[in-house]
Amino acid sequence: MKNNKILLALFAITFMMVLVACGGNEGETSGETDNENTEDTNTESEESNEEDSSGEQVLKIANDQEPAGLDPHITPAHSSVRVYSKIYSTLVRFDENMEIASDFAKEWDWKDDTTLVFQLREGVKFHNGDEVTAEDVIYSFERILDEETGSHIASYLSSIDSMEATDTYEVTFHLASPDATLLTNLTNSSAAIVSQKVVEENGDLQQVAVGSGPFKLEEWVPDNRVTLTKNEDYYVEGQPAVDKLEYYTMVEEASRLSAVRTGEVDMTTVTAQSAELLESEENVNVMDYQSLEYSYVGFDMNHEILSNEKVRQALSLATNREAIADIVWNGQATVSGPIAPSMGDWSIDVKEHELYSNDLDQARQLLEEADYGDGFEIEITAASTYADMIDTAQILQQQWAEIGVDASIKQVEWGEYIDIWKNTSADVLVGRNGSGSDPDRAMNYFFNSEGSANVWGYSDEEYDEIVTNGKTTIDDAERKEIYVKAQNHLLEKSPNLFLVSPKNFVAVRDSVENYQPYPHNSEYIVETTKK
């Protein structure tokens, strides 16, 4: 009897060890598969290196998510953008100083406030050999504006009244009203020029990609990699510098981290915490840039308690944004308003704003005035898929408790989170927004009562007037003044609390040269080379 039990105990222990070992193995095996895959490609590329005496340059990038599809007009996911932005051309682009620069359009000219003429490059070819003409440009934008396409950037081009091909290489845009944001909006990778023939042959462009950009789509192996090859006929002299670009899908931070350490890949994005770990690594450099994103707390403006302006202001005062930057982002974030600080002089210095002072006495007094002197109960919703949102929610809970607000936290899965966001079915929602490349997106798109992303029920005529004015004013200095006013107005009304704008980190192996991430383009690699 006793022996039996000892045997049983031994068996139990062995079983657990086996389990633990299996668990470990699983992780290792998946790592190994990754290894094997890349080793395969390594040997392949080495082989091709031997064949090709000039030495083919292959740049390998680890992607944190599989592309959701490659149609530039209907897929806003970042994992897709980073791939199709290399394949397609846009009329104009941002240079390193975030100034509008020439891309497929050689030059452009405002004939008057509502007429814009683009001169196109001549002799540029799609990857299938067809020439790109004014007709293709018009077709592309008509496809975006067509309601049936369901394009996420349709509203970016909403001011366009009509387009005409005034020459084979000249397009004229007639606008319904002056639009200061149009050129900036045209730099968006989704405003891509596509071929009518290819769209008609395939129905949509989710699985195929024929553009006129620096790289051609060679192969997409689902859940594994996307391979792009150099477009030899690209219209910018000497670009791209590498022959091949390979994107590997590695969802787990840990696998991306080890891939860049071992040299399986040349670059990848990492978190602030991992960035610190990589400091001691000899062959890996970590580069950072201030992102255009900011984190926020959104309020349901129709909520019984939160509809009270004083309550929202009290919560803003009770929020210590620096503590959020320190704890959630490891200190690698800047306090932000509705326009992220990386937008330069479009954004105001929010630290000076009264509601950012973290003055708890004033917060309590405001609650008192709103008749909630004894505090109230509220639920904060955050997405369980993003650790930074859950962390932010926990800090807010602690900070708000100081003024008597009793908050509970609800974490939901990503799909449900999106539904909640769309339907405003949460009292308080923690999230992150991209403030875009023009202040119009940050101010109009998210907070105009007609804005397509204003889910909060924030409706303020005075504010609407300010931001509509901002869109139609052409003069830069005048626009800036308008947006300063809009930002202060928004901070005062606090339909959202704007928290911090994080730094993003890219780990790059030292074999990579001529690479620099920019806030508006973290993967500017057409000039990048490998040692």
Place this chain on the structure above:
Amino acid sequence: MRDFTRKIIEDKVGLVGLIGVLLVVLLAVFAPIIAPYAPDKMHTMHTMEGPSSQFLFGTDEFGRDIFSRVVYGAQVSLQVGLIAVGIGAFFGLLFGLLAGFFQGKIDQIIMRIMDVFFAFPDILLALTIVAVLGPSLTNTMIAIGIVFTPVFTRLIRSAVLTVKENEYITNAEAVGVSNTKIIVKHIAPNVMAPFIVQITLALSGAILTEAGLSFLGLGVQPPDPSWGVMLNESRSYMEVAPWMMAFPVTAIIITIFCFNLLGDSLRDLLDPKLKQ
């Protein structure tokens, strides 16, 4: 009872299990005294520090004391374990007695429903229920309770079927004792042995399921300390702060192990076939 206690003490493996379980219970009951800090107190000057004399198990990214959180986590685990198993055991006993005693149509209906529940893997069923009810501590307990009901029902039913064949039951029926009385007085006490063993074993299962659900973000909601939640939070800091993961994991392993040892030992003691 005294005989029983003596036996379990004599049985070394069972004793280890019993002591372990008692320790976890003590930890949970006296958590406010044992833990040096409140579980959600953020020491913002001491974020992600390794184990030290001030913070025995180190701190997490918010500077919360991991030792205190592990101690309070025991409370959550036991609470979920007891209530969830309580729900499962209660309904299991009820349905099992009804199905086993009356048989026929009632038996068919109850057991077919249980079969449907049985067809799903535990964690998948629990996930589905929580997804429908919404994630919270209460709903986690309800979900685990529902998941465990069919196991108890089957066990009790088969025990009832055996007991029912005994002559004293036939006698009782013959002299006109009411059904209710037969079930409560004569059948229920005789199915208690397997029932108690199953409860101990189910407890460890419930604790593990809670940790699993919380790990997936569907169980206990932060900042409440649950070992599963702590594990989930430690995931992104595995390399920088391994202590964030090591201590909750150890707590889970030891607890589950002790409950299982106790359960196994109880089974041997209570099984009439193994009695010498």
